[in-house]
Amino acid sequence: MHLLLPEIFMLGMICIILVVDAFLSEKLRDVTYHLAQGTVAITAVLTFFNSSETPVYLMNHLFVSDALSLVLKLAVFILISGVFLYSKDYLKDRNLYKGEFFIMVLTAMLGMQVMISAHHLLTLYLGLELLALSLYGLVAMHRDSSQAAEAAMKYFVLGALASGMLLYGMSMLYGLTGSLQLDQIAQVIAKGELNKNLLTFSLAFILAGLAFKLGAVPFHVWLPDVYQGAPSSMTLLMGTAPKLAGFALLMRLLTEGLGGLHADWQIILIVLAILSMGLGNIVAISQTNIKRMLAYSTISHMGFLMLGILTGTIQGYNASLFYVLAYSFMSLGAFGMIILLSRAGFEAEQLEDFKGLNERSPWLAFLMLIFMLSMAGVPPMLGFWAKWSVLTQIVSAGFFWLAVLAVLFSVIGAYYYLRIVKLMYFDKSQDNTAIETSSEMRAAISVNALSILALGLSPQILVQLCSHVFK
Amino acid sequence: MILKVIFYLFSAILVFAAVRVITAKNPVHAALNLVLAFFSSAVIWMLLHAEFLAITLILVYVGAVMILFLFVVMMLDINMAVLREGFNRYLPFGVLIGALILLEMVLVVGSKFFKTTAPVAENISNTLMLGRALYNDYIYAFEIAAVILLVAMVAAISLTIRPPRQTKYQHPSEQVKVKREDRVRLLKLPAEKSE
Numbered sequence: 001m002h003l004l005l006p007e008i009f010m011l012g013m014i015c016i017i018l019v020v021d022a023f024l025s026e027k028l029r030d031v032t033y034h035l036a037q038g039t040v041a042i043t044a045v046l047t048f049f050n051s052s053e054t055p056v057y058l059m060n061h062l063f064v065s066d067a068l069s070l071v072l073k074l075a076v077f078i079l080i081s082g083v084f085l086y087s088k089d090y091l092k093d094r095n096l097y098k099g100e101f102f103i104m105v106l107t108a109m110l111g112m113q114v115m116i117s118a119h120h121l122l123t124l125y126l127g128l129e130l131l132a133l134s135l136y137g138l139v140a141m142h143r144d145s146s147q148a149a150e151a152a153m154k155y156f157v158l159g160a161l162a163s164g165m166l167l168y169g170m171s172m173l174y175g176l177t178g179s180l181q182l183d184q185i186a187q188v189i190a191k192g193e194l195n196k197n198l199l200t201f202s203l204a205f206i207l208a209g210l211a212f213k214l215g216a217v218p219f220h221v222w223l224p225d226v227y228q229g230a231p232s233s234m235t236l237l238m239g240t241a242p243k244l245a246g247f248a249l250l251m252r253l254l255t256e257g258l259g260g261l262h263a264d265w266q267i268i269l270i271v272l273a274i275l276s277m278g279l280g281n282i283v284a285i286s287q288t289n290i291k292r293m294l295a296y297s298t299i300s301h302m303g304f305l306m307l308g309i310l311t312g313t314i315q316g317y318n319a320s321l322f323y324v325l326a327y328s329f330m331s332l333g334a335f336g337m338i339i340l341l342s343r344a345g346f347e348a349e350q351l352e353d354f355k356g357l358n359e360r361s362p363w364l365a366f367l368m369l370i371f372m373l374s375m376a377g378v379p380p381m382l383g384f385w386a387k388w389s390v391l392t393q394i395v396s397a398g399f400f401w402l403a404v405l406a407v408l409f410s411v412i413g414a415y416y417y418l419r420i421v422k423l424m425y426f427d428k429s430q431d432n433t434a435i436e437t438s439s440e441m442r443a444a445i446s447v448n449a450l451s452i453l454a455l456g457l458s459p460q461i462l463v464q465l466c467s468h469v470f471k
Numbered sequence: 472m473i474l475k476v477i478f479y480l481f482s483a484i485l486v487f488a489a490v491r492v493i494t495a496k497n498p499v500h501a502a503l504n505l506v507l508a509f510f511s512s513a514v515i516w517m518l519l520h521a522e523f524l525a526i527t528l529i530l531v532y533v534g535a536v537m538i539l540f541l542f543v544v545m546m547l548d549i550n551m552a553v554l555r556e557g558f559n560r561y562l563p564f565g566v567l568i569g570a571l572i573l574l575e576m577v578l579v580v581g582s583k584f585f586k587t588t589a590p591v592a593e594n595i596s597n598t599l600m601l602g603r604a605l606y607n608d609y610i611y612a613f614e615i616a617a618v619i620l621l622v623a624m625v626a627a628i629s630l631t632i633r634p635p636r637q638t639k640y641q642h643p644s645e646q647v648k649v650k651r652e653d654r655v656r657l658l659k660l661p662a663e664k665s666e
Contacts, residue, residue, distance in 0.1 A: 011614075011618065014618075014621075018625070059610065059611035060607075060608045060609070060611075062609070062611045062612060063611060098629070100625055100626075100628075100629035103625055104622065104625060104626065104629075107618060107621070107622045107625075110618065114615055120612075122609065122612045123611065123612055123615065126612055126615040126616060126619065127615065129619055130615060130618060130619050130622060133619060133622050133623060133626065134622050134626070136626065137622065137625070137626030137629065137630070140626075140630055141629060141630070143630065197579055198579070198580060201576075201579050201580060
């Protein structure tokens with residue numbers, strides 16, 4: 001039972017913060033902030049000390065605690081803590097610094113925790129909905145912005161459609177196998193007595209739903225609009241931690257539940273991956289809004305993530321885990337930088353806003369340089385090792401042509417990351433307003449960037465961590 | 472035999488009512504047809520010995536949700552003509568897509584699967600079994616569902632609440648403590664010279 005302690009603690013704290021916040025005046029909102037940060041920190045400690053390397057099933061097999069859940073959850077906690085830290089000043093300037101923000105981010109985090117350690121179709125779905133509902137609420141929170149309202153509406157309608165597809169596929173699977181529990185589903189499929197047509201039928205719906213949630217082409221149309229329209233701190237949240245939860249969702253469903261259908265989902269993932277990498281990288285080139293550009297870059301990274309999974313090997317899963325961890329921290333930094341350069345009444349979301357950043361603040365320009373080079377996959381950054389590990393696995397699984405395509409698209413993608421570097425270092429800035437940031441935020445983003453640099457110089461730390469997860 | 476007649480009768484009513492929900496011009500008629508649809512499906516559930524679900528459907532949906540819905544429809548003067556502007560324009564395309572998807576699904580799935588052969592258990596209370604499953608086997612999922620409702624509440628309130636308007640009222644203590652300097656301003660005006 002103690003393995004569930006972090007979740008129970010989280011839920012308790014959410015309720016406490018909800019009540020405490022209601023009695024706080026506007027000036028004391030910082031108390032809520034510190035309570036939320038403290039909750040994340042204590043939950044992280046509880047998770048670290050209440051975990052098990054070998055899978056342990058709880059709550060009638062609805063919950064599992066294993067190495068994957070430990071690694072992903074700890075990463076989610078760090079990311080959420082970073083989201084709180086980065087968005088504090090941004091939200092204050094925009095009159096969004098409210099208790100509801102903290103509550104909904106924490107419930108989103110609880111949803112991710114549930115998803116990550118789900119061993120049952122019910123918990124997978126409920127965790128996903130908890131996460132998604134919190135995100136819808138957060139995107140819509142900026143009520144005076146028509147852009148945010150539009151983004152929230154699109155996100156909500158398409159998200160509901162995706163959930164419907166996922167649920168339909170799951171219900172077919174339940175009808176076929178007679179169980180909602182992932183290992184039992186795998187056992188029934190392994191017997192090979194089921195109708196193959198129907199199984200692939202349900203698989204198609206499940207994968208369509210998953211691709212929608214992850215934003216893989218051709219189910220990606222909502223993603224750029226939502227990333228652009230949402231307030232930057234909500235984009236920061238959406239672009240980081242939920243990707244880890246999405247990875248967990250893919251792994252749990254496809255490998256633990258539908259591992260027997262590997263040959264079928266491999267083909268679908270190949271198509272999704274090629275389309276996502278291609279369209280994401282090519283369309284990103286023509287964007288002038290950096291949030292939109294990073295949205296297309298997200299799409300291409302999700303394609304890359306699928307490459308590792310579709311190999312169907314333990315090493316491939318490890319490579320994908322490495323990739324998604326590296327990506328989420330780079331993404332935290334890149335979106336964090338947009339927030340950092342924004343100020344009251346000004347959003348630094350156009351590419352022009354990065355012009356001549358080196359003159360205005362050499363240190364921030366250097367940090368952004370690290371994020372961009374890492375995302376582009378330039379050695380010796382972390383992003384390079386992440387791409388490298390996925391590519392070696394895809395080659396050893398016999399998909400040489402796929403690796404060539406992936407490299408090709410990455411080279412195309414490098415253009416728009418390097419363009420930002422060019423804008424920062426070689427162009428004259430039009431805007432000479434001093435960049436005002438709190439010292440804690442500056443310190444946080446420095447740590448963020450330098451850790452990416454350090455991990456890039458000694459990637460074996462992360463590689464070894466990942467190799468412990470899937471055995 | 473009699474069960475079959477009841478089943479087909481209420482299924483027909485259900486399908487008819489469901490179609491009327493989306494085609495009725497008057498929103499009140501649509502809502503009332505939805506009530507009829509709920510009622511017919513409750514009867515079908517009754518035939519399957521799922522008496523708890525049937526009763527909940529009527530109590531919760533017909534009794535509470537639909538009444539609220541009717542209230543909203545009557546209180547908000549919604550102009551349905553505007554809402555259904557796009558309906559006829561997109562109808563042929565929507566029907567085409569829907570029919571295509573249905574055709575594809577029927578081709579793959581057909582109706583030869585999912586035939587339950589398990590007999591309906593007798594002498595076991597439906598409510599008791601549901602309660603046991605919900606509060607013993609699926610308590611974790613049940614709790615998460617509760618959190619989802621909590622989030623829905625928080626989100627709905629945060630999206631609709633407006634801060635109380637700042638009313639202007641008097642503070643007697645402030646008025647008593649007022650000093651001459653706060654109210655009186657001495658201005659030095661140059662004296663007007665007579666020509």
